[in-house]
């Protein structure tokens with residue numbers, strides 16, 4: 001799906017939405033980093049014993065939702081930690097208050113505040129991404145994009161790396177919270193490794209997508225992602241020149257997400273299907 005070119009007034013609205021997302025992400029980022037200093041523990045387990053949530057995830061989502069609602073009360077909300085609100089404006093905020101929660105829990109400085117805003121239902125199969133922010137609150141790196149406006153890192157334009165042969169591709173990926181799915185992914189990874197330059201598993205989907213956008217990775221793929229994991233990052237990767245897709249002609253969904261250079265994506269998808277990724 002090629003990003004739409006908004007009209008001037010739509011672009012300014014999109015810029016306003018982006019500025020709001022940046023301000024809120026920065027405030028949530030400061031809160032999360034500060035909260036980490038006073039120690040963090042597991043508050044609950046979700047889809048599996050290793051799919052954990054902390055009270056800081058929940059508090060970050062509550063903060064983000066309150067700020068967005070105060071600024072734009074008619075917009076909808078769709079957050080990882082259960083925040084839901086129907087839209088009366090046609091726009092919905094899709095939020096991961098801490099993407100990379102396991103990294104956050106272990107104190108690995110590679111997690112993010114991910115805030116995207118979409119037109120339409122908060123469903124990746126039909127939504128139109130309007131603006132997105134991915135902030136690593138520890139490093140301060142701020143990835144941003146709005147539809148038709150290109151992608152930026154700390155305000156500077158970013159582009160995907162030039163296409164390379166698969167054997168030289170540095171590929172990012174991730175594994176599911178389900179042990180059964182991880183077993184399958186392990187088998188596929190063993191076959192994929194000798195066919196690419198190397199793999200990286202850094203633990204934060206939104207930052208993995210931004211790594212493709214910034215040319216730090218040649219590709220990223222993952223199964224079992226939720227809409228909040230890619231709502232902002234996929235737009236940033238697309239605006240940087242990547243193709244972000246699901247299997248075949250599907251859009252990204254829980255089954256599969258692949259992001260890569262347009263000249264490399266089809267061959268990589270064939271390889272991933274072949275190894276059963």
Ligand code: LIP
Nearest residue numbers: 098099100101174175203204205
């Ligand atoms: C995480 C993703 C990561 C994936 C994990 C999990 P969370 O999101 O960012 O790419 O491998 O299984 O889905 O749960 O930290 O928001």
